[in-house]
Structures are given as C-alpha cells and as structure tokens.
Amino acid sequence: MDYQAFFKQELAALKDEGNYRVFADLERKSGTFPAASYHGATGQKDVTVWCSNDYLGMGQHPKVLAAMHEALEKCGAGAGGTRNISGTNHYHVLLEQELADLHGKEAALLFTSGYVSNWAGLSTLASRLPNCVVLSDALNHASMIEGIRHSRATCKVFKHNDVADLERQLSALDPDVPKLIAFESVYSMDGDIAPIKEICDVADKYGAMTYLDEVHGVGLYGARGGGVAEREGLMDRLTVIEGTLAKAFGVVGGYIAASEALCDFIRSFASGFIFTTALPPAVAAGARASIRHLKESQIERDQQKDRVQKVRHRLRAIGIPTLENPSHIVPVMVGNPIHCKRISDWLMETHGIYVQPINYPTVPKGTERLRITPSPVHSDADIEHLVEALSEIWSQCALSRVSDAA
Numbered sequence: 001m002d003y004q005a006f007f008k009q010e011l012a013a014l015k016d017e018g019n020y021r022v023f024a025d026l027e028r029k030s031g032t033f034p035a036a037s038y039h040g041a042t043g044q045k046d047v048t049v050w051c052s053n054d055y056l057g058m059g060q061h062p063k064v065l066a067a068m069h070e071a072l073e074k075c076g077a078g079a080g081g082t083r084n085i086s087g088t089n090h091y092h093v094l095l096e097q098e099l100a101d102l103h104g105k106e107a108a109l110l111f112t113s114g115y116v117s118n119w120a121g122l123s124t125l126a127s128r129l130p131n132c133v134v135l136s137d138a139l140n141h142a143s144m145i146e147g148i149r150h151s152r153a154t155c156k157v158f159k160h161n162d163v164a165d166l167e168r169q170l171s172a173l174d175p176d177v178p179k180l181i182a183f184e185s186v187y188s189m190d191g192d193i194a195p196i197k198e199i200c201d202v203a204d205k206y207g208a209m210t211y212l213d214e215v216h217g218v219g220l221y222g223a224r225g226g227g228v229a230e231r232e233g234l235m236d237r238l239t240v241i242e243g244t245l246a247k248a249f250g251v252v253g254g255y256i257a258a259s260e261a262l263c264d265f266i267r268s269f270a271s272g273f274i275f276t277t278a279l280p281p282a283v284a285a286g287a288r289a290s291i292r293h294l295k296e297s298q299i300e301r302d303q304q305k306d307r308v309q310k311v312r313h314r315l316r317a318i319g320i321p322t323l324e325n326p327s328h329i330v331p332v333m334v335g336n337p338i339h340c341k342r343i344s345d346w347l348m349e350t351h352g353i354y355v356q357p358i359n360y361p362t363v364p365k366g367t368e369r370l371r372i373t374p375s376p377v378h379s380d381a382d383i384e385h386l387v388e389a390l391s392e393i394w395s396q397c398a399l400s401r402v403s404d405a406a
Contacts, residue, residue, distance in 0.1 A: 115254065118242055135170065188360065211239060227241070240260070353385065353389055
C-alpha cells in the first residue's frame, strides 16, 4: 500500500468538502488580550480574537501571572514526572483542596487536561463497576464518548436533554445493575443548558450515579464560579463534577470533584492518571489563584454577561442569524462549510478579526457556524468592528438575514 498517497487522498477529500482545518499562527498579547499577533504568509499583523475559551480573560490576570512566577522560581519548570513516581507537589495538594471547596465535595483529583479527566474518569468508573450501564447524552463531548467506549461498558444514548427518554431507558434496566448518567451542563457548540435537576430526580429514582461535565460552566456561573450546578443549588446531588482549568480559569488542566473514596478509587485505578506526567507546579499555582479570585469577584462575570448581551442585540438588529440559547456562547449560523471557511478567512484578512470556522465533525453537516465568545476584555469598539464586518460579508455572500420576529 502507498501509505503517503492514502494520507494525501484523505486530506484532499477533506479540503474538497470544506472541512479541512487550518490553525491560525497566533501570539496572544498579555495585558491587551483579545489583541493578538497573527503570523501569516504575508507577514505579521494585529488581530482581535473572538473565539477564545479564555472566557473571562483570566489567562492574563495579574494575580494568576504573579502566582505562576512565584511557583516557577520556587519549584522550577516541570513536575518531574508522574505523581506516582515523583510525588505530589504541594501546589497540587492546594489546588485540589481549592477545587473540592469550589464544588462542595470531599475531594478533587487533577489531570493534565479536561479531555483526559473525562476519558480517565468515565472509562475507569464504567469499566470497574460490575456490569455497569452508561446512559450518555446524544451531544456529549468527544472526550466523554471516548472514555465510555474505552470502558467497553454497555452504553445507551438518550436524546439530547430529553429526560423522558432517559427515564424510559433507565426503567427498562435491571434495578440491581450499576448505572451512570453522563451529561454536560453547558453544551459548547449550541450553548444550551441541561435540565440538571430533572436528571438528578430521575437518577435518584432509579439508583443511578451522575457524572456532570461542567467545563463550559465553571468560573462563569454560580455565586463563586462553581458552574451551573452551583447556580441552581444542585452540586450536592451530583456524584461527580468534572471541570477544566483551561477555559474560564485561563490556565490548563482538568479535574474531577467527588467523594474522597471515589477520587481515591480513580487515583488508584485510572491509567490516565497513574501514567501521565503531572501538571507543572506553576500551572497549578496559577489555576489556584484564578479560582480563589473568581470565588470572590463578580466583576468578570458581570462584564461578560454585558458583552454577550450587547453582541446578541447588535447581531439581531442587523439580521445575522444566531442560535438563541441561555448561555455565554453566540453561534452565528452559516450552514455551509465552504462559506463558513471563506467568511472566517475574509474576516481575518480584511478586518483583522479571528473567528475559527466550526465544521463537521465538531457539528453536524449543514449546521456549520462561527462560534463567538464575547468576554470582559472586548470593548464597545471591538463589538462594533465585528458587527460591521459581519454585516459586510453577509451582504457580499448574499446570505439570508432574519427578522426579529423570526
């Protein structure tokens, strides 16, 4: 077999479909983000980033940077290996205590990313609970799906956010079989929010564990940034809360928060924890500083809400079609992968606006979009620049607009 020809053929097919992904060469500017430098084929230019998951701009917060500098000077660059081999750095201990407190749980456990925490957590629970059946929301993240697949446990997919379908499938299972319901709080592409209370009610009725992915909720919702479950007073009803340090907290890493026994169980059996080099101490210190700040400060969350509302209002006023939802995510619906990529390229080249196109397989074919994430660090001028540019390209491409009524 001509392996190289096969690789090139598959890539060519992606390009023909409009689903080939190009990563922009960006350099964030600390202290002035969302400003960034774009390194393109024709040289370097200044751009404004509109699709970052650093939702609150905490990646450049002075408290976060100071904590990281201090830990770097004290401990050096790396963790020295896995925690199993090199021991647990004290910054890891402090961060896990902070996360357990954030979610009102007995314990927390750190991983190198949110993807790994989902993969390791779900695969370990589902594989080691005898005859476990996992009930997974139809729109769960790839990391959750991979973890469930790796466990080889029986998996039943329920319709997205459909509690009736979930209960129908639970009611058909043997009452004595271990059951685990896996779902998200905020779904990152559509921006809709799960009916957490109702899912917990059904879980209690049928003796199921609950595993909630809060990666797009932590830092952003709740009085202390504990996520949607905190905002709705439901954290104590969830078996496992999984989150990330890489989005609203502005650093990197993932975690689970649960009972002491469950966290120790995952620590003892999860290969994704045991055999992976630990987070650098400076990263743990920065994440802890970010969490501590957002437990006390509402400023960033309030400013973000204001920016989101203003972007939605301005786009609605000029008829740009967006997917309405109750969260901080603003999907601008294009519906064609080639148009989506062209719009993204044009915004970057003509107006210095970076918004990555979201195509299949991240979203279903025919629902291609620009995923806009307004943050406290976007100014009124940034918003007007974005809206005017989108209006211009919408007219150039003769794309349909919607009325307020629609």
